[in-house]
Amino acid sequence: MPLATLIHRASLPSPQVSAEQALELLEEHYGLSGRLQALGSQQDLNYRVDSEQGRFVLKICRGDYSVLELQAQHAGLKHLGEHPDVHVPRVIPAKSGTDLLTLDVGGQTVHARLLDYIEGQPLTSLEYFTPEVVAGFGHLCGEMDLALADFDHPGLVRTLQWDARHAHALIAHLLPVIKDENQRRLIVEASGQAERHLLPLESKLPVQAIHMDITDDNVVWQRDKLRHWQLQGVIDFGDLVRTWRITDLSVTCAALLHHGEGDPFCILPAIKAYHAVNPLQREELLALWPLIVARAAVLVLSGEQQVSVDPGNTYSRDNLVHEWEIFRVATSVPLALMEAAILTSVGEQLSVIGSEGFAPLLPYLVGREFALIDLGVLSPHFEAGNWEQPGIDQRLLDEAAAAHGLAASRYGQYRLSHTRPDSAIEPDTFPLHVELRVPHGTTVEAPFAGVVHHSASGALQLDGPQLSVRLWGVTPSLHSGAALVKGQVFGAVSGPLIVQLCRDASLDAPLFCTPSRAAAWQALCPSPAALLGLACDAEAELDGSTLLARRDASFARTQKHYYVDPPRIERGWRNHLIDMQGRSYLDMLNNVAVLGHGHPRMAAVASRQWSLLNTNSRFNYAAVAEFSERLLKLSPDGMDRVFLVNSGSEANDLAIRLAWAYSGGRDMLSVLEAYHGWTVGADSVSTSIADNPKALSSRPDWVHPVTAPNTYRGEFRGPDSAPDYVRSVEHNLAKIAEQNRQLAGFICEPVYGNAGGISLPAGYLKQVYAMVRERGGVCIADEVQVGYGRMGDFFWGFEQQDVVPDIITMAKGMGNGQPLGAVITRRDIAEALESEGYFFSSAGGSPVSCQVGMAVLDVMEEEKLWENAQIVGSHFKARLESLIDIHPLVGAVHGSGFYLGVELIRNRETLEPATEETTALCNRLRELGIFMQPTGDYLNILKIKPPMVTSRQSVDFFVDMLSKVLAEGL
Known part of the structure; x- marks a missing residue:
């Protein structure tokens, strides 16, 4: 590889061509005049041209760039123009007929060309991307690579700093630009690990022409009438090159990382969408995350380098914030986890573990009956919010063991005790382990040959050739570093026993993970059921989409449901609803449940009366008279008769x-x-x-x-x-x-x-x-x-x-x-x-x-709910009203107490209803753990009518999240 060329390219500032000089160029060579607007670029200079003949983009790059490379870009644009699935700009020829000008401007040699302008906007500044937008990027990338698969040109054979094949060399060269020692160390560690994972895969990665810059900067979007983002086209083919195909998707995914609120799993919809239109080989899937990590390292190094040589380039300086965020997110999780996430997202599996030859971990308990304790969302052990008590799961296991002798939890059963009310953060409800209660002194034997030691998390760990077993609550009988044969005793149970398996001995796996990461972590930390000889895996729950299909097949369609893809809700407590994965949603909809969900008094009163009698009001019983009398006491003087019915x-x-x-x-x-x-x-x-x-x-x-x-x-x-x-x-x-x-x-x-x-x-x-x-x-x-x-x-x-x-x-x-x-x-x-x-x-x-x-x-x-509606409701309205001065979309706040309405408008003079924005806002609030729906003839009002037990904490959470979503841009 010509490293000197690569280093030179990475150090070039953008050309210095003023707007006046650009206008002269346009007049002389294209016969155009008009207004110019500078467009950002790291090493090129781009101007938007607004003229009577239309809108164009003038692209100017340094003369150091090869003409052959630029001709390859033009050929690529022409090639893609024949593919209806990919919209790209057209190259506009100069008056001389050439589509590429090489000129001397102010004593510097530059290349200039004129292209169509694609109407729309890039989404770089948009803080949050919906899964649909993320999938749109992946789908586009897959279509682009399909279209370029049969394209070739001599100018594609080029040395480019962004080519993943050169990442290791470029990182080593640019590393001194980072002055902070800790940052340098992180870059070295991350890029080194990525390089080691890539080496055995490189020879198997397919090679073709790729765009290599399908990012938030270079994909143009527009909103449709429903405020949904729609793809308009792709711009900037300056990185067109022949290299590994998977590099294209890695570049796209890296760019998406600063739009996912710190969650690297946000890229999975893009990977699934790409794979659906342009299937990836297994080696490409394995290489994808290492390439993303390497790309993140190159981004921060190149960005810092560019700012150092071109301090006036505000585009590069502003992008540095995004680039460091991309690197932070890319290095926030183990590489093995993202590898598993990518594979499982497209239906691929990790290698099969041969468990037939494993010996039992607790041989003296094989065949003994365990009490398997239900700790899930619908567990009968949970009532009246007792799952919020610290240590409730362990207490239930202790009680079961006291009654039955042996007790165990279920692997992979979402735990209600780990739910998080009033939180936008997905809770860690999925257990990657089994917790057991067995007699102290029970011997523990090696299920396979390996080496025993203490892990950093305090577990006793046995590392074998395929698996690592981690045990808490075991006193070892051998020294750390001892080599064991299968069936050898290496400890005894001395407390509550926790058993976890892991494929990677060096991986610091959690005991619980979030539902969105469960598939990946489950692939890395499989069930220990085979080692325990215990059928302790959770039974598969009916997922929300399957249940919705059954509902639609039998329940009359006019009976609507909230949301397009509603979660399955089977439990509630106070002013929260809980899905089957243990996530709590703040309920801002239920004016029916004034006392909140799951109130123990309601359960007790209804149960007691059902055990006595339930009939119709033509029979003579006390309750109907007593209730009617109480209603009349709440009514104005002169009201003296009550009819009781079943609905409004x-x-x-x-x-x-x-x-x-x-x-x-x-x-x-x-x-x-x-x-x-x-x-x-x-x-x-x-x-x-x-x-x-x-x-x-x-x-x-x-x-x-x-x-x-x-x-x-x-x-x-x-x-x-x-x-x-x-x-x-x-x-x-x-x-x-x-x-x-x-x-x-x-x-x-x-x-x-x-x-x-x-x-x-x-x-x-x-x-x-x-x-x-x-x-x-x-x-x-x-x-x-x-x-x-x-x-x-x-x-x-x-x-x-x-x-x-x-x-x-x-x-x-x-x-x-x-x-x-x-x-x-x-x-x-x-x-x-x-x-x-x-x-x-x-x-x-x-x-x-x-x-x-x-x-x-x-x-x-008794619970002073009317007073709560007055006090907390007043605080609620005041906080909502404070949004009017912050967010232009908020027009007014109506109502009082716990019946409030936030009216969203596009214009404060015309009061144009923000109908589509309101729908988008409600959908986004659901992602953040809040149920909210629109009302009004224009469906532009948030109809806020929560249970009357709603707390000040819940109110503040709601308003904070509402303000957050409004700030994201709808």
Whole structure:
């Protein structure tokens, strides 16, 4: 290899050509004039040209570059132009007909050429890449290599500093540029290890023409109407070369490392996508991570070198931050782990371990029955949050051993005790070991020949030719360094026994890992079941995607689910939901579970009543009377009758029937943008197009929607807009009167729930209620979403408007998830229904529901949940409001207590809804451990309605993560 050429190339500053000189060049040779904008590059000089003839890129490089190499790039662009799967720029010929100019500019020889400009933007400054964007890079890289597989040119045989074949020599040469001794040591160690892994693979790596710079700088993207990033094309073919094919993917993956929040596993979607379109050989898969590490070392060394010779190059200086982050991430995990991760991600396996000849580790216990303790997410041993107690797993094992003699945990069973509430960090829930309780003094024998010693983690370790077995809780009987034969005693159990296997004796494997790293670590640390003679492996759980497919095959499609690929949720505790891998998600959606999930009082009360009786309300039992009395005590004076039903939809449907019966009319006023339920009656008065896109065109003629009194984005804005909105009510009332029809009533949420909890303008309900009653109608307050103490400052939503309705409907939080709803009204209204026959709800007012309903009220009082909604809710709103001054996307914060809405907009003057951004934000929050969904007719409002046990810690976590995602750019 001509090392002198390589070193010279690595030390060149970019050419010095001013914008004025570039404009002269363009005018003289291309007949173009216009505006120039400098584009970043490490060693070239690039200008964007905006002219009347279009937009182009002027590329200028030093004359040291070979003309043959530049001609190869142009030939490559022409070749790729014939492949529809890869979009690349066209080379624009000069007036002379040549596509490459060699010129003297200011006393320096330069090469210049003009290319098409691909509209869009690189994603270098985007902090976080979604898995879909990462996969897009990998797919593009695979398509590019496929397209270049049959391309060749003499100019591809070149010495290039970025060519992975020269990495070792370049690193050795540039190392002195690093002044920090610790940084130098890290680079030497990492690059040396990478080189040792690559050497036996190099001769087997396929060679072809590759782009070798498909990075965040050189791939152009644009957002579509749904705010999804779409690939537009690839630019900058300055590194086109013939070398190992896998180098292309290694360069791409290295560039992705500073967009993955420090997680090297973030590159796996790119590898899978590449492999799907352009299958990689096993040797390439094994070489990939060492090449990425070597690339990371070259990046920081080259970057530091470039800044030292060209200190004015801000592009290079700014990139240094990214390059050091890439190196940090690339060296943050063992090479063996990433090798296993890459292989398993594409369905490859590590070499098979021949375990047939292993001797038992605990021979005197072979055939003895162990109690295998369930420590998983659905374990019956866990209740009321006891898994949060320190040492709970060990205590359960101790208790089982005391009862049964022998006990063991399961290898690979996700542990509930390791979940992490209010954390964006994926928890270490996957055990890579088995923990046993066996009699002290039980002898431990070598399952294979090897050498015994103490590991750095304190384990007694036996290293054999294929495997290393690590034991905690064993007192050794031999000195460290002793060589053992199979079956030889080398210790005795002296405490809780932990057994872990590992393929790599030098690897410091954890006892637990995250679910996303489980496949890789499991390949490196297989189950010790064969050595123990114990069937202790966890049973395979039904994954979320398989379960979703079964659901879709039998459950009616109109019954939607959150998210495209929802996790499987089977457990909850307080204001968190827990998936089957033990990850806790902050629940910001469940206004039904006011007391939180898994409340022990609910379980005890429901269980007790189920053991006694559950029937319908036509039987005579105490609970229905007691619960009705308690509801009336919470209601305004004059309310003296209760109907118990099973849902909010049924409650609102019944309220409409009561209005019909009492008034003698059928015409109802409802408010636009509102949702009241799914029964025929409740759906008829629902006008939310978010819930039903055809809502406005499918209302029956007895429903008269009035203008939504939305003080933020409505027709009239501000707190004093009530008279303006009342005119819409007057208009509709006049229309009903002109038709000689009798008004039945008016239904409205006293606080605008579906719009995120917007308060109605002051005095609005007082004026509307008076007009409705004057015309013989009744006033229905739909408190299903916003009532029952959730708003914090008041128990009922209508209290904010200083009015008393004729009918109150409620449900949701009344039963903490138990089907339970109610209609509260006056006796004269209630008895008006008797003329149409009696009313009955099969599940409404059942003994179980009534007991649960009373228990909910008890717990809300005992645990001061109304006070919590007021105090923590006020803190919540204040923190959310602080985001308005930080993030332009946040337009307003509505509501109070634990019913809040964050409205996202693109323009603070036009209030253009940020619908697609809101969806993207909710999906990103889920990745960070938060469940959140949009609401409103434009689906641009975060509908925040968590359980009323939500803590200040959870609130701060939510707002911090919301601010983080907004800062990432949506």
